[in-house]
Amino acid sequence: MERRNFLRNTSLAMAALMIKPPIPMKEDTVLGQGNRRYKLDNHWSHADVAKYPVNDCHEMIQDSKGRILLLTNETHNNVLIYDKKGKILESWGHEYPGAHGLTLFDENGTEVLFICDNSRHQVIKTTIDGRVLMTLDYPKETGQYTKPEEYIPTETAITPTGDIYVADGYGKDFVIHYDASGRYLGYFGGRGPQEKHLLNAHGICLDFRDNKQPNLIVTSRQQNAFKRYTLEGEYINTIALSGAWVCRPVIKGDYLYSAVLQTNSRQGDHSGFVTILDKNYKVVSNLAGSVPNYVDGKLDEMYQTIKCFSYPHDVCIDDEENLYIAQWNSGKVYPYKLSPVI
């Protein structure tokens, strides 16, 4: 038998978890490495839980007015709109029980939203204040689906001309391509043994950092990787992120940010962190995670080091380089804010 190093599923002293000590206070918790270090504020949200409840906090974006929009699967208010200081400005939405993916698109000067709903098996385009503009049903045109339930879209990416890419991350892991009017154009990805295939295609984004050749980055979460494709869906390469269940890639400036839901070494144990990659897809900072280490170009397995996040699900970067972290299944916590440490 091939000798391999297996990872011990840690046997923890559970007693430590049972006893809740009084929470001591301290100054600041600084997370991350190098020039991507941040101060954590886990009391950013001033939302009154009785008025503005949340369930899973899935994704966040910032609009051109500087407001921070949060998408939650709590139908009391699927979208909460905050100012950067954590004050609720408004809320809307009661009809998105499976609200999961939130993407902002500037359509000729007017901002619109694309919501992926896991439960409705649909992608819904709305105005910034929630008026429905278009609904995309399950993509039977692909020939890969026989009923809506097989399609569980998790994320969209929109090109400058309005083309829509939908990642079916909890369904069959295809990426479906539409034009701006919602006309079906094609698909790629799906499950399989080849490098071009995907497993849990949880997120998707467009990468314009190389002006000459924009491309798509798609998450293959259970494979702990991002995979790059051309806009035509041709596979380019894989960015391996050993140990990390990366959610969606989010690009701001030269950097790519992603919430890591959990790590392989401690699955089901609130083991998430946040990872940041540079322009060359090299991990440069892990917030609450292990210092990234490359040996002969290969990244060491990554893991959580500080238990400040449970299951982080998305990162939003605002115009001042602050980060907002939305979390899934984490005791209905509101988002945390992280401010850069210079």
Added chain:
Amino acid sequence: MKKLLLPLLTSLLFNNGFGQQLFQLAPPMLQYHSAFFKDSETASLKFAQPGTKIYFTLNGAEPTQKDAVYRKPIDVKKSLTTLKVKVFGNGFLPSETVQATFIKDGLKIKSIEQSPPNEKYPGNGATTLFDNEGGIANMHSKNFLGYQQDSVEINITLDKKQPIHSVLLDFLRDEGSWIFPPQKITIFYFDDAKNEFDIMNKKEIIADTNAKANACVFELIKAGAKVNSNRLKIIIQPLQSIPEWHPGKGKQAWLFIDEIKIY
């Protein structure tokens, strides 16, 4: 009165509303090939977080900052050595303790025949239970035989007739996957003089009364009297009724076993 109230309210607000929490360090990464070894086993630890140190003990005690600091992989040679590990660092609460017990090979086993396991968890061939592989709490590892039935019979043949003092069995606890340690283990040895099996000892195990973390758990059962034999028969009764606190209460639990040692 108002003068007194205002600072009090301010202080309450400050402490509860805006004070930042002190966070706990995550457990370190503990890696080793197998908890079972012939001569020695090496355990390595990782925790790449500046400003922290890993402390460990090998005597079963809870690690403190007065114990050894981890600097290089730890060699274990003595059977039933328990490694306990904990991370400490300024500005954070110490991690939970991670632990592993390392078990040395025993008397030479010629063969083991067991009840056929569930087809989904067939283990790793005929030597699964005595290949010195395992002790890693992962139900998908090929080291485990998985059962969901009333009783499991295991017949062991040793190299030769010899004194037997104890038997060690290693099980998986993964309650989230309905895998529990057994409720009863009975061990018989073959008595040549009587030409039949006689009882060596038995053990009843009380089910966990609340949820516990995934782990490998071993049972060491000593012979009740002097035993001299080359054959053992072990009857294991999986937990027949999952405890009240578990979503699967009242149902039959799974039994996962990965190794047997005879001493």
